[in-house]
Amino acid sequence: MESTLVALAGTTIAVVGTLLAPVLSQRLLSRAQSDQFERQERAADAQWAREQRVAERDKRRECYVAANAGYRRYRVELMNHLWRVHKGEVTPVARAALDDARHTMHGAFAEAQMAASDPVLAELDAMAVTLARAYDRVMRLEEADTSSEEVFEEIRVMLLRANDQWIGMRAVMRADLGVPGRAGPREAGP
Secondary structure, three states: OHHHHHHHHHHHHHHHHHHHHHHHHHHHHHHHHHHHHHHHHHHHHHHHHHHHHHHHHHHHHHHHHHHHHHHHHHHHHHHHHHHHHHHOOOOHHHHHHHHHHHHHHHHHHHHHHHHOOHHHHHHHHHHHHHHHHHHHHHHHHHHOOOOOHHHHHHHHHHHHHHHHHHHHHHHHHHHHHOOOOOOOOOOOOO
């Protein structure tokens, strides 16, 4: 009888194992598929985040390029206009070129305000203030009856210093974009 019970117990275990095998394998397969789905979802999320960072950096780069070009052009036009005022050669065409450069810079600044990082925005703000002061001084000099050599020289020096400020602004933009710095003529050490 004992051997019958052992046989019955063995058969029962075999039948239960046969019946439970599909259920257990289905649960294991389901868990494996769930884990795989979660890994794929995390990978997709990571890919999306990378693409967002790249798109954001590209947008900032475009804004910085436009701001860099706009500020530089405006400073150059201010310097040209200063020389025209000093020589008494201001024309409507020259005035229009200055106004166009000024409006282009303001447009680039407005766009950059929506995309620039705080350090870059601080540099853009400071440069805008410097150029606004220079513009005001050039316009006052243009409206004066006589051109003062001393005032002309002060404004010229102000605009030359604005070039150094522009170089610093450009360096902050490059750093914000992760572009490695390179020593230029004014940035090189002794």
